[in-house]
Amino acid sequence: MAKEEDDDNLPDKDAAKEFYARYEPKEIIGRGISSTVRRCIEKETGREYAAKIIDLSQESQDGVDTHTMRDATRQEIHILRMVAGHPYIIELQDVFESETFIFLVFELCKNGELFDYLTSVVTLSEKKTRYIMRQVLEGVRHVHSKCIVHRDLKPENILLDDQLNVKITDFGFAKVLKDGEKLFELCGTPGYLAPETLKANMFDDAPGYGKEVDIWACGVIMFTLLVGCPPFWHRKQMVMLRNIMEGKYSFTSPEWADISDDPKDLIRRLLVVEPSERLDIIQALNHPFFNTMAIKSSGFNARAKLRVALACVRAAVRLRRLPHTAARALPLADALRDPYTMRMLRKVIDGCAFRVYGHWVKKGEGQNRAALFENTPKTELKSLYVSNLSR
Known part of the structure; x- marks a missing residue:
């Protein structure tokens, strides 16, 4: 591997000899507070992966001690193994743990974050949003089937593979729920927090929250994909949090004039303040927005194909004779x-x-x-x- 200026951040060979025996690390493709993500090559097969290298050698910048970080990483590994094998969830390939470093080897998603994809295209069409959101909801359904709540769903934590298929990632805040268990910790990303998460942190008599918070986050993601901005954004964070708790958002901006009723209706049913009245994951997937007509094939019919081809030619000729609307x-x-x-x-x-x-x-x-x-x-x-x- 060519020497580069970032290589001084790599762990020493003795501490990571097992990892280095199997993988060859390449360029850095991402950074965290106490971790680095590198593209790597499996020496035996030549396959590409993404290696997340977590540095446990010193206290992280946000004050989390080494012991807490190690326990949190082990918990994330446990959850990743519980949800493994689903096409829309990131696959954990290998784990190597030493005294000072933990190496997590994941499948490589070359198209990066859904957030970056949205940045490049500004907004997604209804068709593309349907494609993405169906996969996100299918992935969440699998997570919930294991009695796990993700708690930090957002475009930055959704990766896209070579075919732009979804891979849900970053299970650092995920939690395994016992029967009837409710959570009270405030964790996640402000714009995607559900009202019940905020209430659990603000009020002593709050009932807590469960898997429904992921459904709310899916509503926020869908809103953002369609128009390129989140539903509850405000310059002042306290106003934004109040809008979340009240479920205060609108479809009045000009972008929504071009969007049909079905996606709006689904968003309304996902962004419901009362968790018990919010759609569950199965109801969301059965919403009319995801119902597409299946065309049944009755075999090849040459006469019918010829009729369609002739109709297309006639239509093309007529369209050429029309005044070009772009000239207006x-x-x-x-x-x-x-x-x-x-x-x-x-x-x-x-x-x-x-x-x-x-x-x-x-x-x-x-x-x-x-x-x-x-x-x-x-x-x-x-x-x-x-x-x-x-x-």
């Missing part, structure tokens, strides 16, 4: 007054915003793209719109 000019006054309400411009604006601001969630709430259009455009921005429209 956009009303300049409307574009200057409120460009974001115009479907033709909205994708362009969103795409530019993502390229300028990058990973808006990871850079903090100040970078959230939902805030980009709350202020009236200044003269310079209006000039930019005019120059772009005139091209």
Whole structure:
């Protein structure tokens, strides 16, 4: 392996000789507070994997001691083995543990996080959202069937493989539930927390929470995939948390005008404040949004195929004779007054915003793209719109 400046972060050969005997680590593909993720090659087969190297040699930056970190990692390994074998859950290939390091070898998902994919495409179509969310819910159903709650479902913890299939990952907050057990710890990511999680932390008489919190998180994810921004975002975190506890969100932004009723209805039934009234995982998968017509094949029919081909040719000829809609000019006054309400411009604006601001969630709430259009455009921005429209 070529020497690189990051190699001084690798553990010594003596402590990791078993790992190094089987795998050859390559470039860094991710970092955590006390861990590094590297692409690696299995020497015997040549297959690629992702190795998460957890450093236990010193206290982590967030104050977690080595003993606690080791126990938490062992608990995550136990849960990963419980949910192993499902196509939409990350597969743990190998584990190596030494005094100072733990090596977790996972299948490699070359398309990275769902979050990064969303960043690149801005929003997902209903068809693509259906494809992604069906797999997420199927994965969650398997997790719940093992009496496990994930507690940190979000686009950053959903990976995509070579065929853009979902792989749910990061079970660091996951918990095995006993019959009737309720949880009270506050853990997860603020924008994806369910109301009952917040109440369990705020009120002494709160009943706690269970697997329903994952259903709520799926609703937040689905909302975000369709329009590119989360449902409960606000500059002030306390306002955001209040909106979550009240289930206060809306479909009034311009993006929702292009989206049909079925996905909106499913989101409404997932983002229900009262957990007992929220859809369960089976009901969610049986929602009309996921029901697609299956076309039955009755064998090859040459005459029918020819009729379809001729109809397609006639339709193509007629379409060529129609005036081209792209030649129509956009009303300049409307574009200057409120460009974001115009479907033709909205994708362009969103795409530019993502390229300028990058990973808006990871850079903090100040970078959230939902805030980009709350202020009236200044003269310079209006000039930019005019120059772009005139091209």
